[in-house]
Amino acid sequence: MRVLAIESSCSAAGVAVINEEKVESEIFLDYKLQHSTILFPMIENLLKLLEITINDIDAVAVSGGPGSFTGLRIGLAAAKGIAQGRNKKFIAVSSLDAMAFAQVGFDGIICPIMNxxxxxxxxxxxxxxxxxxxxxxxxxxxHIKDLIERLKGNKVMFCGDAMLLHKNTIIEELQENAYFAPKTSLMPKASALGELALLRLKEGNLDNIYTYSPIYIRQSQAEREYERRMRKNLE
Structure with a gap:
């Protein structure tokens, strides 16, 4: 079985093709470019390098949240479009799951944090x-301080883009119990996402392409502003 994985939940974007034996290829880019302009060229280049087409893919996996509202929507639109257009299986995987999964073997709590x-x-x-x-x-x-308070007394591995923002605070509060992922597994990777999706594909644990919506956890800024205006109009 072969999975095309798409990661777009944060500033970094990535695509990978993975099968039951290995990661066949992966492209990762963390640069100030919009996901809407780079995801499809990345997918096209990846397939071209492997000399395969979408017809050779069994399932499409995508980051299902939480994360950047815009990034998640772009990734999901791409994945759903490919899966629906070519009648491929569809699987959404949390980027938090993918980041934590990459910290294999750590003897303690793994805590991915996204801004x-x-x-x-x-x-x-x-x-x-x-x-x-x-x-x-x-x-x-x-809030990061509430999270740190909850983790005190435990040996914790941190990863994710928010790790860079709050590293000093984490060290100050947790001291020797704070561990940090290396650069190679700091951000969510399409290959890790794809491996988790492959496990679900083997189990037949798929998502419905028509009903799946991202894990947002909280409302977007636009939704919060809309509700604020509506409440103000009713006053």
């Missing part, structure tokens, strides 16, 4: 338990 603005982060907690990858709480959006 949710105003010192808030999207996060979830994970661990490796006798070789099994486990999620141990629900996806959340909360």
């Amino acid at each position: 949710a603005l105003r010192d808030n982060v999207y996060t979830c907690l994970y661990r490796w338990n006798e070789g099994r990858f486990e999620r141990i709480c629900e996806y959340e959006a909360l």
